[in-house]
Amino acid sequence: MRAHEAGALHGDLGSRGPAWLRTPVDVNALLPQLWPRNVARAADGALAVAGLGVREIAAEFGTPVYVLDEDDLRSRCREFRAAFPTEDVYYAGKAFLCRAVVRMIAEEGMFLDVCTGGELATALSAGMPPERIGFHGNNKSVTELTRALDAGVGRIIVDSFTEIERLTALARERGVRPAVLIRVTVGVEAHTHEFIATAHEDQKFGFSLAGGAAIAAALRIIDEGVLELRGLHSHIGSQIFDTSGFEVSARRVLALQAQIRDARGVELPELDLGGGFGIAYTTQDDPSAPADLAKRLRKIVDAECAAEKLAVPHLSIEPGRAIVGPAVFTLYEVGTVKSVLLGTDGDGTDARRAYVSVDGGMSDNIRTALYDASYSATVASRESTARPILARVVGKHCESGDIVVKDEFLPADVQPGDLVAVPGTGAYCRSMASNYNHVPRPPVVAVREGRARLIVRRETEEDLLALDVG
Structure with missing residues (x-):
């Protein structure tokens, strides 16, 4: 079994045993599927994004730091808009939101979904047209709904x-x-982690189709005549690769649309199929291109509408992490390296793992601990001719579960002072970041055409103490 060209392991160590740890692998190569499109190794062996070296980024902004490849983000917006030219494509505010990103997606013609008053405030303060905002959430407060109405939120x-x-x-x-x-x-049943599957019955979101709540809600809104019922929304989860779930979802939600038509003579003009399309965190992930997704989803909707004798509604989709997730990597500095014995091979060879401790951790990427998520990593500040070793990239927090990258091949000479980069951290890393152990949250830096600009500054200890009024 051969590890991929980027040097990442991303496998089940227990099923293969220590002998597999000696599999040759190139620890310097980068698998394009995992990295922002403008990331490459420069002539000096260090990573560069849009022509700017990571050592320069670290020197100016410190580490850890989230690095956004702005042209990558914009190009993914354009690809989804090109694939869905007549549909509304919603950027997921919960994945990562700041005013600079709001302006980027607005300029690229995207819509935006928000799910709290804070996200709505960020969107409005950055000039997002309110008619292009969709407001989600299972427990919107009166204050949040009032703000949405006063702002003229579109949906x-x-x-x-x-x-x-x-x-x-x-x-x-x-x-x-x-x-x-x-x-x-x-x-x-979406084939994803149970915490991010959102269409099964036993969970907090939405109106149950099977229990009759969905049809009751629709009829109540229509009969009261105060709210304008534009359509139905379905979202089966996040990090989805298999479109079969969308086929079942579309069939059921369009059957409901036909029930509403038959009960009240109203054919709803819109349908939001959600999305949550998956991205590549490891070689085990195989995301679809936006054009392929568009072709499959249109085929599904056309077939189900024909079966129910419905006009094809205006569609909306929510790609989720698929836009910002791949456009960002996190840059860390190594602080300590520790070798741990895992076991002994049949020929008496020791199998060991290097614990590579970096200056961040679960406070800037909780997904590994929360979802058992897998990531890749590479030594970013240089190339190496050293043999590959099995490594685990861990953080500085007082938790044994403080793991950033569970299994990865790094060069045997990885050492304190090296920079390590972890790709695929644009979604749900900065947005779910915490101050655990009173660690300030990292900054976000956008890079374009060889120039970096700070779009979210690093928190300071003064920021932490400013809220402590005791």
Whole structure:
């Protein structure tokens, strides 16, 4: 069994045994599927993004630091817009949001989904057209709904009967008729981690299709006539590679649309199929191109609409992490390296793992601990001719589960002071970052055409103490 060209292991060590650890691998090569498109090794062996070396980035901004390849982000927006030219494509605010990114996606013609008042405030402060915002969330407060109405948010995705009551009362008070979608729980088993699967029945989101809540919600909104019911929304989860789940979801939600038509003579004009398309964190991941996704989803919707004798509704999709996830890598500095004995091979050879401790960890990337997520890594500040060793990149926090990269081949001469880069960290890393152990959160730097600019500054100890009023 051969590891991939980037030098990452990404396998099940236990099933292969220590002998496999001696598999030859190039620890200097980069697998393009895993890295931002403008990342390469420069002539000096160090990584560079859009022509700017990581050593220069580290010297100016410190480590750890999230590095955004701006042209990569923009190109992924354009690819989805080209693949879905007549549909609305929503950028996932929860994946990563700051004002600079809001401006980037707005300039590229994207829509934006938000799920809290803070995300909405960020979007509006950066000038995102409110009519291109969709507001999600299973427990929107009166304050959040009021802000959405006052701002003129384009779509509110209602998630409960309580929310329908709140929103109806607020709309009556203001004399407005907001456009809403109903989030439908369609009972589809998505092939992903249970914490990010969102369409099975036993979870907090949406109106149950099987239990009759979805049809009841639709009829209530139509009969009251205060809210404008534009369509239905379905989201089966995140980090999805298999489109078969979308086929089942579309069939069930369009059957509901036909029920609504038959009950009230209303054919809803919109359908949001969600998305949550997967990206490559390791060689085990095989994401589809946006054009392929568009072809498959249109075929599914066309077939189901024909079966139900429905006009094809205006579609929306939510690619999720697929836009920002691959456009970012995190840059760390190595602090310590520790060799640990794993076992002995049949010929008496010791199998060892290097624990490479970096200056970040679970406070800047909780996904490994939270979802058992896998990542790749490379020594970024230089090339090496040393043999590959099995390594685990770990953080500085007081937790044994503080792991950034579980299994990776790094050069045997990895040492304190080296820079290590971890790709695929654009989604749910900075947005889920914490101050655990009172560690300030890292900055975000956008690089374009050889120049870096700070778009989210590094937190300081003064920032932490400013909230401590005791």
